[in-house]
Amino acid sequence: MRTGKTTTTTNKSPMTGQAVKLLRRGWSVIPVHIPLPNGDCSCGNDCSWPGKHPRIPWRPYTENLPTEAQVIEWFDEEFFGANLGVVTGQVSDLVVVDVDGTIDDFQALGLPRTRAVLTGGGGYHFYYRNGREPTPSGISVTPGIDIKADGGFVVSPPSLHLSGFNYEWLDRRRILTKISPSDLPQRAHVSSxxxxxxxxxxxxxxxxxxxxxxxxxxxxxxxxxxxxxxxxxxxxxxxxxxxxxxxxxxxxxxxxxxxxxxxxxxxxxxxxxxxxxxxxxxxxxxxxx
Known part of the structure; x- marks a missing residue:
């Protein structure tokens, strides 16, 4: 009979395991506020973006990864139940195309297929590796389509959206495609x-x-x-x-x-x-x- 040590997960946030997994992948992760059932934000203020802004001063994590101990402390203790954010750009080798529209809107850009997230609001996040090349964040390609890179972040699965739905990965088997800044569509407006x-x-x-x-x-x-x-x-x-x-x-x-x-x-x-x-x-x- 096979025996072994039992791992206790009492009072452990289900977000912790996912946060640690992404950190071990080399992604900079941060705790993010959550939307409350009444539509307010856990920040307690008259918030414009419930469940979509960081719980911490996160500038340091645009340059360096947090430690695993720090991540566990955030999600298991200090900010138990928090949403999960992923810092984009060189620190995580990530560029995310944020589509607040349809798959057709994304396909019209002519970018290669890659791993994607269905946001709780019905949009999509398309994750790409960028070889840690400098890439500005906040580029608005067309109305409803933005680029998240250096100095930006996205809310990651399985975080909760204000709509009541969770962010979720689509086609987990697909690997992240690598693109360079020159592969990105020409910007229509620069929002940073x-x-x-x-x-x-x-x-x-x-x-x-x-x-x-x-x-x-x-x-x-x-x-x-x-x-x-x-x-x-x-x-x-x-x-x-x-x-x-x-x-x-x-x-x-x-x-x-x-x-x-x-x-x-x-x-x-x-x-x-x-x-x-x-x-x-x-x-x-x-x-x-």
């Missing part, structure tokens, strides 16, 4: 800023600079064509790096204020152009009447 903006986005700022930097970043996002919802998604993640973070209420109010001003300016420009057209018509006439 370059230069000094990237430093602010990834590094966070101190207490006296949070509101002003939020407004600057939101203004930049508005200028390059992002919607307020898209800007909020990026800034909620960025805000976790601040010391201390703004409340979700303050963050949301600043973003709304910036986008309201941006919309008002655009409307004023449209009115001005319309007035010029009317003036031109009056000067030159509309023809003999």
């Amino acid at each position: 800023p370059n230069g000094e903006w990237a430093g602010e986005l990834l590094g966070g700022v101190s207490e006296g600079e949070r509101s002003a930097t939020t407004a600057r970043l939101a203004g930049r996002y508005a200028q390059i064509g992002l919607t307020a919802d898209e800007a909020t998604m990026l800034l909620v993640t960025w805000n976790t790096q601040n010391d201390p973070p703004l409340s979700d209420r303050e963050l949301g109010a600043t973003i709304r204020s910036v986008y309201t001003r941006h919309t008002r300016r655009n409307e004023e420009q449209i009115r001005t152009v319309g007035d010029l057209a009317d003036l031109f018509a009056k000067i030159h006439g509309k023809g003999d009447e």
